[in-house]
Amino acid sequence: MRVSSPVPHKRARIEIIPLIDIMFFLLASFMMVSLSQTHMKGIRVNLPAAVAPPPSPVKDYVSIKIQEGNAVYFDNQYVSDDQVLPRLYQLHQTNPEIKVSLSASLMAMHGDVIAVLDKIRSAGITKVGYQIRAAGAPGAPPGTQPGAAPPPPPPPAPKP
Numbered sequence: 001m002r003v004s005s006p007v008p009h010k011r012a013r014i015e016i017i018p019l020i021d022i023m024f025f026l027l028a029s030f031m032m033v034s035l036s037q038t039h040m041k042g043i044r045v046n047l048p049a050a051v052a053p054p055p056s057p058v059k060d061y062v063s064i065k066i067q068e069g070n071a072v073y074f075d076n077q078y079v080s081d082d083q084v085l086p087r088l089y090q091l092h093q094t095n096p097e098i099k100v101s102l103s104a105s106l107m108a109m110h111g112d113v114i115a116v117l118d119k120i121r122s123a124g125i126t127k128v129g130y131q132i133r134a135a136g137a138p139g140a141p142p143g144t145q146p147g148a149a150p151p152p153p154p155p156p157a158p159k160p
Helices: 016-037 081-094 110-122
Strands: 061-067 071-074 077-079 099-104 127-130
Touching (some): 071 081, 081 110, 099 110, 110 127
Antiparallel strands (some): 061 071, 071 077
C-alpha cells in the first residue's frame, strides 16, 4: 500500500536563464582581470620628422575670365588684349601640362570668348575647362536657361 505524504511532492527543475546570467558575469570578470594584468611593452624608436616639400614654383592651373568689352583677366589680374597671347605662350613654356579654366560673364560677347579660346589653342595648351552657370543659378529667373526665349503661352482650350 502506498501512503501519500501530506507535503506535496515537487520535481526539481534546473532554471537555465540564471545560469546563463552567471556565466556571462564570470566571463566578463575574467576578461577584465586578464586585460588589466597585461602590460604593453615596446621598443622606443626615434622616427624622423616629416618635412613638407617646398612649394613648386611651376604653376599648373590658371583661371581666365572674360568680362564685358573684351576685358580678359588671368587669375583676377587684368591683361590687355595684345598681351593675352604672349602671356599664354609664357604659361605654356613654364609648364606644358598647364590647365586652363575659361569663364565669361553673361554680358561678354560670344566672339570675344571664341577669340580667347583660339589664342589658348594656338599657344599649344590642350587642357581647357569651361566654367558655366547652371540654369537655376542665382541671377537667372527660375526655370529658364541663360539666353533662352520665354516659353510659349498654353494653347486655348477647345470650345464645346
